[in-house]
Amino acid sequence: MTKNCNNDHKMKFSLEEEFPDLSLHNNHMAKVLTKDIYSKLRPKSTPSGFTLDDCIQTGVDNPGHPFIMTVGCVAGDEESYEVFKELFDPIISDRHGGYKPTDKHVTDLNFENLKGGDDLDPNYVLSSRVRTGRSIKGITLPPHNSRGERRTVEKLSIEALNSLDGEFKGKYYPLKDMTDKEQELLIADHFLFDKPVSPLLLAAGMARDWPDGRGIWHNDNKTFLVWVNEEDHLRVISMQQGGNMKEVFKRFCTGLQKIEDVFKKHNHGFMWNEHLGFVLTCPSNLGTGLRGGVHVKLPKLSTHAKFEEILTRLRLQKRGTGGVDTASVGGVFDISNADRLGSSEVAQVQLVVDGVKLMVEMEKKLEKGESIDGMIPAQK
């Protein structure tokens, strides 16, 4: 429903009266938002009625952490990134390593371009996973969408996913009609997603009407999983035990292509443009929206003085095995690509494959009591 009327009401108040107090804030939005930008953008709204205040509410409500830099704003629709360019461009630049408004993003989902990746030592690499998000063109995003729109996303997604066959044949489990038994199994498989509790997401309005229109689809083999209407229209995940990232990535690319073909047939392609790549709710996921990673045992390397530096040079990041913001358990880390925008899917997964392979070799050296100084890589 349009909010233009509400924005008109807001425009009666002066810039000074409306400008948020960001004095205690530490997120990308707070660093970028000046009174000039606010003044310029506050009269505007996207065709669906999303306004500047809607974009930044999550960043106003969540000042951030002194050490972790959150983004602090979201898009409500594809047009947000255009209408509120003056806000998003500098944030995108800060978050994505200096990415310029004139830069072009390359999409490469041709799995054959990935070199290697099928020989990561399963004694160290316990599991491999690639995830991304997709937004359906013509429908507003989770912070803004109405129940009708969200249900349409679900309907279209179910149709597309049910048309898949072969290794992709699977089933959809809507969150609101789930039986206890189904729920237990999905939890045991680590597939079930919960209603968001993070204030970062709640303040952006993404949990409205839960669990209406939300669900989980997975193939019978449990190696290809799609979340519908969680933080993005779709989150697509390919995963399996062991270290065969090549296979995981192949399934990922193949499955995504099949899904996209079905959506396109119904005139609902994915949101994409040559500057921002795939358009998603959070600016941090623009570009590929891809996080490719492994759970890998690195008890010795992770305590080495140069661990952080090695990760940085390899353009990788570490997380605990519970996901973002968790600690590692038993020396097992979630290692994944740090970049999203400005490099392709193939390139990002290549970094993971090469980087993890190197780190496993380093771990083995350290086990033997040998030095790894000669192996420290140059900045990628």
Next chain:
Amino acid sequence: MAGSFARVLSSKRKVGILSLVGAGSLTVGFFMNREQHVSAGAHVRRIYPPSAEYPDLRKHNNCMASHLTPAIYAKLVHKSTPNGYTLDEAIQTGVDNPGHPFIKTVGMVAGDEESYEVFADIFNPIIKERHNGYDPCNMKHPTDLDSSKIRGGLFDEKYVLSSRVRTGRSIRGLSLPPACTRAERREVERVVIDALGGLRGDLTGKYFSLTQLTDQEQQQLIDDHFLFDKPVSPLLTCSGMARDWPDARGIWHNNEKTFLVWINEEDHTRVISMEKGGNMKRVFERFCRGLQEVERLIQEKGWEFMWNERLGYILTCPSNLGTGLRAGVHVSLPRLCKDPRFAKILDNLRLQKRGTGGVDTAAVGNTFDISNLDRLGQSEVQLVQTVIDGVAYLIECEKRLEKGQDIKIPAPISQFK
């Protein structure tokens, strides 16, 4: 207090105010986008029919879900108040919080004064259900803050540990917490602390802005049990009341710590009069005096409280309409509370019990928070008298049980006087 929505315009107010002619629903048609700021080829968002947007309320148990039929939804969904507040926004909290099988929550809020008019078709049945039959369509709400009419109200401190009266007030012309802009919220703060600064005598006090609390001030407010936190209840957060926290939120209290005002929490203001012991009469006297003085002070500057004769004082949650008043005591009833007739006695006296931590807490030991059940349809004086008479009866029962005498369930008192 004006009965229509014509608002008082003051030259001192910077905010432009719409004046509305007549009552009744304001129908706003579809808004075509006026500003195309996007590149060519972008299309207007598709509007879905009401049936596609109607929420799934099958697992819900709140007043909104009980009364929001698809027909009412279809009638109201494309309307908005002059400030742009919509039905979907008003019901969001009820959609997101299905409720508890045993506690029936309200499930919707007002974003501004006009919400109660524009969305009357859904608010009226909710109000009737929540307020035990008060019908906004044909009844009038009495307001009476003349505390001299109170009889009794001095309780034995062996039983009554503390006494408290609270209500809320909204500033006419400014949107309510679910919908207010930062500017409006800051204006509420300015208007109210300006008025509170004019209080004298035993009401002289000080304002503590939540954005500027020193550690020491914060600790003092916690020790006094005055500090309110950022809401965590999803009932509140889902309606948008916690936006921009802690901007323009604060606590004012008098130096004696017996008169307290919360600013921009769940309502524009929450006003509380309290003290240790059983002198409810004095608590209410101070309550009325403080409220009337604050009202006089804001009126000097051209402001007034939201009020009308149909709904009394207008507050965010329909459950607080009318008087918005909860008058209560913390009372020790070790024998009575174990008597199986306790609940029925309370019921007939039109009282409710809560734990001493407030709503939804359990009682600690044998001490209960006992307060009035009703808010709308009776005046402040009537409700406080009900509490006073009721608590007196409860203490009588306790005393009788102490002496081994039997007690009687009182006849139910009438609701609308």
